Amino acid sequence: MPSFYETSHGRAYNSEANTFLTSEAGRALAGQVNLILTSPPYPLAAPKAYGNKNGKEYTSELLEIFSAAIPLLAPDGSMVVEIGNAWEKGVPEMQTLPVETLLQIKSELNLALCQMFVWENPNKLPGPATWVNVKRVRVKDSFTHIWWYATTPNPKANNRNVLTPYKGGMERLLGSKKYNRGTRPSGHSVGEGFLVRNQGAIPSSVLSYTNSVEAKEYVDWCVQNDLPRHPARMPQKLAEFFINLTTEPGDLVFDPFGGSNTTGRVAQNLDRNWIVTEMSENYWHGSKGRFLDSINISEDTI
Numbered sequence: 001m002p003s004f005y006e007t008s009h010g011r012a013y014n015s016e017a018n019t020f021l022t023s024e025a026g027r028a029l030a031g032q033v034n035l036i037l038t039s040p041p042y043p044l045a046a047p048k049a050y051g052n053k054n055g056k057e058y059t060s061e062l063l064e065i066f067s068a069a070i071p072l073l074a075p076d077g078s079m080v081v082e083i084g085n086a087w088e089k090g091v092p093e094m095q096t097l098p099v100e101t102l103l104q105i106k107s108e109l110n111l112a113l114c115q116m117f118v119w120e121n122p123n124k125l126p127g128p129a130t131w132v133n134v135k136r137v138r139v140k141d142s143f144t145h146i147w148w149y150a151t152t153p154n155p156k157a158n159n160r161n162v163l164t165p166y167k168g169g170m171e172r173l174l175g176s177k178k179y180n181r182g183t184r185p186s187g188h189s190v191g192e193g194f195l196v197r198n199q200g201a202i203p204s205s206v207l208s209y210t211n212s213v214e215a216k217e218y219v220d221w222c223v224q225n226d227l228p229r230h231p232a233r234m235p236q237k238l239a240e241f242f243i244n245l246t247t248e249p250g251d252l253v254f255d256p257f258g259g260s261n262t263t264g265r266v267a268q269n270l271d272r273n274w275i276v277t278e279m280s281e282n283y284w285h286g287s288k289g290r291f292l293d294s295i296n297i298s299e300d301t302i
């Protein structure tokens, strides 16, 4: 299968995911992928331009694609799937489909659930509008579900690669060296090691990143070339977190639902190799704006 563009580290395929996965190019990757990092379409009541399925059809399409993708994983590889919340049409009631789908991915594909994460977007606009802004009976829905799976409970992982700066309170404790030693009401025992300054704090499983202030080159490129800006881009920091946590330089990252190719760009920045599929040609043309430093772009290829 010919690629749409290539860089020193990656290949972009304008293809429906399953078509790629069952092709020779896809099957040749068996056992070689260290991380599948992806954000499939969410089961939205008001579909985005790229179309969003719902109900049983939603779950079965994802299961079909992920069951073809899992054989690509190296024995210690991981799969990280991000799915947002969905609401019923016409009533202020949430769907359970996103969580049911995530559960079925685990059970039907016989995967270990390494950890569940929440991605909170602090800049998310209030919604669903009818219930939050107009009737004022719900609060702003501002998080998505991220489940980290693997074929073993012990995939490659190192939290030293995702340490964050210490926050003010901890910085003060590390400076003063004064704290109450002993067992807390929660049962946690706080001992000597607590005040050792390491290279940073271990992050929590609630990740808070905004996607409104990044990818300026991408946005400018789409505007200049009259291309649609992808409506559901993942923040680069989110991709960075999981790529750093579960892979090393030189490893291979795969994203079957590439969108604007955030995954490829971040993998490239972190010296990882990447393969990404996306079925919309327009989004691929837009994603070239992320790689103006890496690919040859002539007028006729826009």
Ligand SMILES: C[S@@+](CC[C@H](N)C(=O)[O-])C[C@H]1O[C@@H](n2cnc3c(N)ncnc32)[C@H](O)[C@@H]1O
Pocket (backbone or CB within 6 Å): 015, 016, 017, 018, 038, 039, 040, 041, 042, 050, 230, 232, 233, 234, 235, 256, 257, 258, 259, 260, 261, 262, 263, 277, 278, 279, 280, 283
């Ligand atoms: C939520 S978006 C991914 C956004 C991406 N993570 C980013 O940062 O830009 C999902 C994407 O999957 C694509 N898509 C949906 N079904 C697909 C399929 N069966 N094969 C390949 N791409 C698909 C859609 O066109 C859409 O761009």
